[in-house]
Amino acid sequence: MNRPSARAGTDNQLLIHTLTPAPRTPLLTLTKRIADAGCSLSDARVSTIGNDTSLLMLATGAWDAIAKLETALAKLGRDEELRLSHYRTGPREQTGTLLPYLVEVVAADRPGILVKVVEFFSRHDIRVEQLSSMRYQAMQTGAQMFQAQITIGIPSQIHLATLRDDFLELCDGLNLDAIMDPVKF
Structure with a gap:
């Protein structure tokens, strides 16, 4: 055969x-x-x-x-x-139109932080490629902290400055310290 x-x-x-x-x-x-x-x-x-x-x-x-x-x-x-x-x-579809960006979020720990961040990207049809998050105790103050690193794939037709502004506005409203930068490698 x-x-x-x-x-x-x-x-x-x-x-x-x-x-x-x-x-x-x-x-x-x-x-x-x-x-x-x-x-x-x-x-x-x-x-x-x-x-x-x-x-x-x-x-x-x-x-x-x-x-x-x-x-x-x-x-x-x-x-x-x-x-x-x-x-x-099967092999992964090549999506050459997705721009790789790294998002980092740090905040005082509380339920729902990751939900809000992932919801934001989902509403914009942005794919989460990798995600790592953890809780830890701040050495200086003993406060419970939350930290996440997320690699996302942004469709090339999305206006990056507007997306970044909207994301940082969301983070400001939630009292999160965050950055969104292109992946450099």
Whole structure:
């Protein structure tokens, strides 16, 4: 049986997500399984949150290598302390018209800060690409603080100065210290 050429290439992808107690992170095990299956690790995120570690990985390979990896993951998923899920996905659409911007917000912690910020971008059809937030205690005063770093994709037709002004006005009204700058890399 002839397989379509797209399936024979390396554009087959498997998204893998795990949650484990922090000292038992399966990072080494998963990277070995990905390589042993003949796949490449295209993207990965590792994050320790509370007492647990989350791994998010994107493996890429030929259809048979992805199938081999799925079998290996099924065996690994039998570990009681490991929560593992995976599914096939496709290559990300190239959106060359999105401008990457970094948003940073710092404020005295209170419920709903992130909701208001994400709502603002959602209303403007701006995609959140990455988000990292945390609570911490200020060393100088002991106050509970909130901090977020958000990478967004702004459609090129949006007027940047107006968007920035509207965002900073929102932040001023919510008593948030914020910046919105282009990603420079």
